[in-house]
Amino acid sequence: MADKDTTGVTGLAKIWGWVEKPGSMTVLITTLVIACAVSVGWDFTYEKYGYFMEETLIGAYAAFGLIAFLTVIVTAKGWRELIGRAEDYYGERSVDGETVSDETDA
């Protein structure tokens, strides 16, 4: 398995590797949910002001973040079906269908 390959793995790589350990995702999601709740709760602790009424609502930006993301994902999925094409669509006059460039050391 690729994740058992520790050849050349540095300390920093081990820190990143934590993300892929079993249970890490649960910890991350739980932390995220708590952070989200705290950020909305934070809204109750100070007097909100803004140039528009929407800005002053509790959790306004939270709703904005969710709605924006939902819109982007749903639209982008459908959008791709409409405008997605094969890599070689433009033929030799585009770099998209080309293989590895000479300048890499791959």
Added chain:
Amino acid sequence: MEKLYRMKPMLELLIPPFIFFIGALLVPLIPTGIARGVVTLLVPAVAAGVLWHVGLGNFFQVTFYGLELELMRVDERSRIFALVFCLAAFLAAIYAWHLKDTIQQVATLFYAGSAVGAALAGDLITFFFYWEGTAIASVFLIWARGTEGAYWTGLRYLAVQIGSGVILIAGVVLFYFETGSIAFDTMTLGSIATWMIFVALGIKCAFPFFHSWLLDSYPAGTITGTVILSAFTTKLAIYALARGFAGTELLIYIGAIMAVLPAFFALVENDLRRVLCHAVLVQLGFMVVGVGLGTELALYGVAGHAVVHILYKSLLFMAIGAVMFRTGSAKATDLGGLHRTMPWTTLFCVIGAISSAAFPLFSGFVTKTMILDEAAKAQYQLVWVALVFAGAAVLAHSGLRVPLKAFFSKDSGKRPSEAPPHMLWAMGLTAGLCLVIGIFPNLLYAQISPNLDYNAYTLGHIVGQVQLLLFALLAYALFALTGLMPEERKGILLDFDWTYRKLGAFLLAKTSALVSAVWGGVVDFLMRTYQNFVDGLMHTHGPEGRMAREWPTGAMVLSIALLLALTLVVNFV
């Protein structure tokens, strides 16, 4: 005192862009290796030093064929752009330390020098020459890739860039006839001249429908070339708009569209360098809105955002470039799990990504809020909504998708080496700047203007932005866990360039066929008419024609007798 008094005129003799040009001419004469690398580093450093020391003012004013040229106007607005161009060239030189390609090194110095020169130009003619310089020099960073696709992409890029220059010079000439001035100062949209200048700047600024050149060409550049391309052209256009069209309301709406639309492409684009190009468009949108608002704080925000954007976007292009350097690909479908062997590149990419998402304590936050505040203050509610939406969407593509798909996500099985040390140094320095600016924004504000007094870290800003990003992150996590995120798929996305690459080519072919058919018909008709005429002549005058027939003598006598009889009759009537 006397010594100091002598130093300044000497420094004034060195126009920063000319330092770049001299460096570019010297580079081919120096053997590849450390010496050449040092020159590419020294040139932007010396140029920045000169720029810093000469202070503010107008230098090198010359009269040329009756035109008053200002070759070097250093004011608050031009200096910050010229300085960040020098900084970007310096960081790119570190990143490109391994490069032995003379063409790319020379092109980079000419390109950066032209961008610095254009930012410092005090008149439209000088600006035009440097503007064209950026176009011509930069195309070599695409052609240097050396493939057929890069060659054609470079041609398309050059056509657009030169086209912009032609429109610009036509506008400048008309503007001169209209006003008698070529000074590069604030203009008002209204005449054909100002519209032409506006469109020329808009093309390079990648306005909607003019933006395809950016998505087409930047991913086609070389690994180092794309890092360099991302820093100069569009930000120079932003500077030019801020110089010429600050306060033009139309820009507010153009900018809002620019900020929103790319999100729908970037989330399903496979080429991660092109994803970053979409993110460039978003940030340009923010800056264009700021220019359109035209208030003092909005313009400071534009300058500041240009600086931080050059830094974090360069950092992201560097990180994906390093991945491409090691793996040969920048496509999401080919990558994943690279954090195992490229941990430092991963770290720097994450810092760039968080900065681009404008998380507090990272550079994007301290400038984006200025533009958002000014949009809200001016009561452009829909525009403000569009910018907040764009801010959340940025997290989706360049903030999350780029680092996740390259370094985490599904393991591609690739185990490339870490990026070379010089690339890590370049990324490390750039990442450090992103953090320093984010934590100590006053350091940046002081460079923009001593009059800039702004506090990005109000409670409202922090909580609002944290909420926005955390909930966007939560939505991403929920979509990813439930498998509803769009899966990675090989392929490209059609964009507006389809209209001239496919539809235009199709229409041209059809028009050509139609013209050929019509022309063929006309020629055929003329030939047939001519042939009929010739046949007619042959019929009467040819060897077998009536006129060539031999007549007997009696017939002639009879004819004369008839003619005489006719004359007789006429006489008696």
